[in-house]
Amino acid sequence: MTETQVCVAPSPYQVEHAQFETIWFTAADGVPLNFRRLRRASGTEDRGPLLLSAGTSVRADIFSPPTADTLPRYLSRAGYDVWVLNWRASIDLAPTTCTVEDAAVLDFPSAVDTIVEYTGADSIKAVVHCLGSCAFMLAISNGMLPKVSTVVSNASALHPEVAPLMWLKMPPAIGLLAKVLPDLNPQWGVHAPGFWPKLARTLMRIGHHECDNEVCKMSSFFYGVGFPALWRHENLNDDTHDWLSGEMAQVSTKLLTHVSKSIRTGHLIATGKYDELPTDYIRRAPATDARFAFMTGDHNSTFVPVSMARTFDHFDKYSPGRHVFQKMHGYGHLDVFIGDRAAEDVFPFILDELNRD
Numbered sequence: 001m002t003e004t005q006v007c008v009a010p011s012p013y014q015v016e017h018a019q020f021e022t023i024w025f026t027a028a029d030g031v032p033l034n035f036r037r038l039r040r041a042s043g044t045e046d047r048g049p050l051l052l053s054a055g056t057s058v059r060a061d062i063f064s065p066p067t068a069d070t071l072p073r074y075l076s077r078a079g080y081d082v083w084v085l086n087w088r089a090s091i092d093l094a095p096t097t098c099t100v101e102d103a104a105v106l107d108f109p110s111a112v113d114t115i116v117e118y119t120g121a122d123s124i125k126a127v128v129h130c131l132g133s134c135a136f137m138l139a140i141s142n143g144m145l146p147k148v149s150t151v152v153s154n155a156s157a158l159h160p161e162v163a164p165l166m167w168l169k170m171p172p173a174i175g176l177l178a179k180v181l182p183d184l185n186p187q188w189g190v191h192a193p194g195f196w197p198k199l200a201r202t203l204m205r206i207g208h209h210e211c212d213n214e215v216c217k218m219s220s221f222f223y224g225v226g227f228p229a230l231w232r233h234e235n236l237n238d239d240t241h242d243w244l245s246g247e248m249a250q251v252s253t254k255l256l257t258h259v260s261k262s263i264r265t266g267h268l269i270a271t272g273k274y275d276e277l278p279t280d281y282i283r284r285a286p287a288t289d290a291r292f293a294f295m296t297g298d299h300n301s302t303f304v305p306v307s308m309a310r311t312f313d314h315f316d317k318y319s320p321g322r323h324v325f326q327k328m329h330g331y332g333h334l335d336v337f338i339g340d341r342a343a344e345d346v347f348p349f350i351l352d353e354l355n356r357d
């Protein structure tokens with residue numbers, strides 16, 4: 001009897017994952033972090049290293065959805081050596097309690113130093129998203145990332161702002177849950193271990209009927225006021241919508257508490273915990289020579305577009321005409337990276353801004 005072997009060609013998704021290498025390093029306080037590195041495609045002009053950072057509740061792989069093209073692959077083909085960061089809030093690392101401040105001081109300077117050390121580059125560029133962008137922007141605005149020359153920042157930077165309805169939901173929810181839970185988890189839509197997770201899931205199920213993906217709906221319950229909140233369904237292909245079930249997980253309530261206080265203050269708070277972060281930094285000129293492109297989806301219902309407009313205004317005030325602000329028409333929060341047509345609608349803008357010296 002002979003066995004029949006069925007050979008199935010690997011998908012672009014599988015091929016891309018096989019090309020990443022993992023590089024470990026330590027944050028300034030010794031916490032182990034890592035990069036997922038995708039080197040520039042062979043035969044391309046060397047455009048140097050690029051740091052790519054996601055937000056919270058996700059990991060580096062969030063930039064590699066099952067779409068025809070992805071941002072790491074797109075930038076690699078354009079000649080960039082892509083370093084996708086798992087900072088301390090990544091779901092690929094052990095759950096931790098931290099704030100944006102901690103990541104700004106302890107993670108991002110070490111991350112940039114690691115890339116410079118490995119590559120020997122004089123400077124690097126960066127694409128940063130959501131709370132990863134907040135932490136990065138806090139660091140670079142306070143002179144901690146002098147080797148970064150160009151930045152594309154998405155969704156939120158120094159001035160996180162949410163929709164009016166979120167003002168009703170967020171402070172009491174985070175205030176209560178932070179007292180009893182170390183983290184929140186969109187996976188509670190599938191498995192809710194204990195009273196508080198079950199209560200959150202019950203409340204989610206009362207209000208969310210937009211799809212059959214419990215993790216998608218739980219993410220929307222936590223991270224905005226939309227149906228869904230983090231992306232627009234019409235921008236995702238079916239495979240990506242399914243894939244997200246395994247890509248959303250825990251986020252520290254301490255981190256969300258810091259962001260919630262920052263939203264009420266009108267900008268990211270520096271609490272005085274670190275000497276590197278003066279509490280009045282927001283009233284000073286940004287301590288960086290980098291050029292910035294601020295972008296966001298015009299339907300972003302996690303951090304509303306005025307978030308980025310305010311940070312752009314802050315930078316433009318000190319260096320008029322040098323930086324740009326771009327809204328992505330028809331896009332929400334995360335679908336600018338994982339949308340089925342993001343490679344046509346969004347990635348060219350990112351690349352153009354990175355290539356502009």
Ligand SMILES: [Zn+2]
Binds near residue numbers: 210211212213216217
């Ligand atoms: Zn959904």
